Amino acid sequence: MIQRCWTHISEGSVTMLLKVNSLSAGYGHTEAVKDVTFNIDVGHITALIGPNGAGKSTLLKALSGTLESYGGTITRGDILLDEEPIAGLRADQLVAKGLTLVPDGRRLFTHMTVQENLEMGGFTVRDKELFGINFNRVLTLFPEIAPLRPRKAGSLSGGEQQMLAIGRALMINPKLLLIDEPSLGLAPRLLDNVFEKIANLRNEQIIGVVVVEQNVHEVLKIADSVVALKLGEAAYVGNAADLRNDDAKLKEVFL
Amino acid sequence: MITQLTVNGIIAGCTYALVAMGFTIIYGTVRFFHFAHGAIVAVAAYTAWAFMAYLGMPFAMAAIISVVAAGGLGVLMDRFVYRPLRQRKSPSLILLLASFGMFLVVQNILQFVFGSDIKMLRGGAASEGHRLFGAVITSTQLWIVASSVILAVAALWFLRKTGFGKSIRAVADDQVAASLVGINSERTVSMAFFLGSALAGVAGILVALESNVYPAMGLNAVIKGIIAALIGGMGSIPGALLGGLLIGFAENVGVWGISSGWKDAISYAVLVAFLLFRPGGIFHTDLELRKV
Ligand SMILES: Nc1ncnc2c1ncn2[C@@H]1O[C@H](COP(=O)(O)OP(=O)(O)OP(=O)(O)O)[C@@H](O)[C@H]1O
Ligand SMILES: [Mg+2]
Numbered sequence: 429m430i431q432r433c434w435t436h437i438s439e440g441s442v443t444m445l446l447k448v449n450s451l452s453a454g455y456g457h458t459e460a461v462k463d464v465t466f467n468i469d470v471g472h473i474t475a476l477i478g479p480n481g482a483g484k485s486t487l488l489k490a491l492s493g494t495l496e497s498y499g500g501t502i503t504r505g506d507i508l509l510d511e512e513p514i515a516g517l518r519a520d521q522l523v524a525k526g527l528t529l530v531p532d533g534r535r536l537f538t539h540m541t542v543q544e545n546l547e548m549g550g551f552t553v554r555d556k557e558l559f560g561i562n563f564n565r566v567l568t569l570f571p572e573i574a575p576l577r578p579r580k581a582g583s584l585s586g587g588e589q590q591m592l593a594i595g596r597a598l599m600i601n602p603k604l605l606l607i608d609e610p611s612l613g614l615a616p617r618l619l620d621n622v623f624e625k626i627a628n629l630r631n632e633q634i635i636g637v638v639v640v641e642q643n644v645h646e647v648l649k650i651a652d653s654v655v656a657l658k659l660g661e662a663a664y665v666g667n668a669a670d671l672r673n674d675d676a677k678l679k680e681v682f683l
Numbered sequence: 684m685i686t687q688l689t690v691n692g693i694i695a696g697c698t699y700a701l702v703a704m705g706f707t708i709i710y711g712t713v714r715f716f717h718f719a720h721g722a723i724v725a726v727a728a729y730t731a732w733a734f735m736a737y738l739g740m741p742f743a744m745a746a747i748i749s750v751v752a753a754g755g756l757g758v759l760m761d762r763f764v765y766r767p768l769r770q771r772k773s774p775s776l777i778l779l780l781a782s783f784g785m786f787l788v789v790q791n792i793l794q795f796v797f798g799s800d801i802k803m804l805r806g807g808a809a810s811e812g813h814r815l816f817g818a819v820i821t822s823t824q825l826w827i828v829a830s831s832v833i834l835a836v837a838a839l840w841f842l843r844k845t846g847f848g849k850s851i852r853a854v855a856d857d858q859v860a861a862s863l864v865g866i867n868s869e870r871t872v873s874m875a876f877f878l879g880s881a882l883a884g885v886a887g888i889l890v891a892l893e894s895n896v897y898p899a900m901g902l903n904a905v906i907k908g909i910i911a912a913l914i915g916g917m918g919s920i921p922g923a924l925l926g927g928l929l930i931g932f933a934e935n936v937g938v939w940g941i942s943s944g945w946k947d948a949i950s951y952a953v954l955v956a957f958l959l960f961r962p963g964g965i966f967h968t969d970l971e972l973r974k975v
Contacts (some may be wrong), residue, residue: 492863493862494862494863495728496860497858497859497862498859499772510837518862518866519863519870520861520862520865520866523863523864523865524861524865528863528864528865529863531860531863535857535859535860536857536860537852537853537856537860538856538857539852539856540853540856541851547849548853548861548864549864550851551846551849551850551853551864551865551866552864552865596864597863599864600864600865645790657724658684661752
């Protein structure tokens with residue numbers, strides 16, 4: 429049932445960033461993610477797709493060390509980041525290793541200004557010069573944010589908040605960025621915009637990105653690989669191109 | 684007479700302000716009413732008294748040890764009572780009840796160990812007072828005012844300018860978001876408890892210098908501290924300072940010509956007036972009561 433995509437690894441040109449091995453996670457007696465296995469390569473965008481309640485957010489929470497804050501736990505399996513086991517580490521420990529999440533609901537510091545949100549994003553970046561480089565890179569990627577800097581984050585529009593949330597996460601210069609539903613509440617035009625930024629991000633910096641997305645056709649335009657979940661299980665793990673051109677298969681994994 | 688009452692009000696207000704600052708720092712971070720904060724006020728006073736009475740330690744040394752002990756006690760309360768409850772996702776009402784329980788336990792332990800009689804931190808006659816606009820103010824009282832103001836400024840600087848202060852603000856705003864930018868939220872909470880409880884410890888020693896040491900002394904301190912924090916705007920350090928001074932002033936000047944038994948009633952009246960007409964407090968923080 430699980431189709432693996434080994435092409436990139438066999439090519440030998442791409443290195444593996446994250447390895448998820450038979451991962452199960454859930455909340456109390458509900459198992460929301462069941463025995464999921466996949467890999468993420470450096471410089472790839474992975475689309476994590478599946479219907480509502482499939483376990484996409486739960487998987488990202490498990491990968492980012494925030495699942496416990498939501499009352500959940502990893503029940504089985506391993507997660508390796510650069511071959512180092514990370515399952516069970518707290519989110520702040522994972523940030524130090526270069527992994528962070530843009531969570532669903534964005535979770536900005538709403539009482540702080542946009543500027544302060546970006547500064548908090550770089551909280552762990554002690555080197556002033558590096559901080560400045562990261563800060564400028566975020567503002568170059570999201571020029572829309574620059575004029576908003578004195579405003580309270582809570583007062584921004586949905587699209588602006590989404591950009592700020594991604595910008596804040598980029599302040600640590602992550603090697604793996606997880607983004608949960610960037611399109612939520614966005615107009616289609618803004619959605620294209622945010623996806624374009626994510627694609628730029630991957631092109632300019634060689635980082636891994638995992639995007640959870642309901643707009644499958646949109647996300648397939650920028651994705652390199654796909655993990656599709658269905659009732660917590662991996663229904664498809666493989667190449668995005670294969671799925672992009674195969675509507676019948678797409679229907680099969682998504683319905 | 685009125686100047687003397689004002690001076691008395693400022694002195695009392697300073698101790699309320701210190702308790703309120705500690706309370707507000709802790710509340711701002713964990714968002715529940717840490718009532719046992721009052722017990723820490725009393726523990727610090729007793730610790731200082733015990734070190735001086737039993738070991739003959741000089742005041743300054745006893746005071747420093749007591750303040751550190753107060754901070755440590757706050758951290759222990761968090762670590763062994765609040766943190767397990769937080770991890771079990773207990774509602775803040777449960778945390779409040781646990782806090783009441785700890786307050787009573789500590790108060791009873793103090794009573795059991797030291798007895799319920801009144802102790803004095805400073806033996807001997809009251810020191811000579813200085814004259815100030817017709818009022819008398821003692822050197823001890825000047826110390827109380829000076830240390831309160833210095834500590835308020837220091838705490839404010841600490842919270843506004845240091846990384847630790849920023850992490851407290853971040854955890855207060857959104858704990859998950861704070862962890863996703865790399866902040867260890869449990870450690871931040873521990874530090875907030877240490878800082879807040881040390882401030883309560885200073886207040887306990889100042890109260891002890893000015894009046895007496897007795898097991899229930901923490902009750903008045905924490906109630907006035909909470910009122911001051913609410914009036915100032917919960918979560919605001921300048922608010923806690925102003926709120927404390929306002930309450931101290933109101934209850935001392937307010938009893939001019941009537942029995943001093945009305946002090947508490949006046950404090951509550953001021954609180955009610957604020958809750959009705961300016962529920963966010965002087966500094967109108969958005970950490971309103973509904974978020975308790
Ligand atoms: N905090 C929680 N406590 C208990 N159960 C939860 C919790 N969060 C999610 N679940 C359950 O876990 C399952 C997977 O939820 P999850 O949020 O991971 O799905 P999702 O794929 O992200 O869905 P959506 O597309 O709607 O965001 C669902 O059955 C959901 O009800
Ligand atoms: Mg989701």
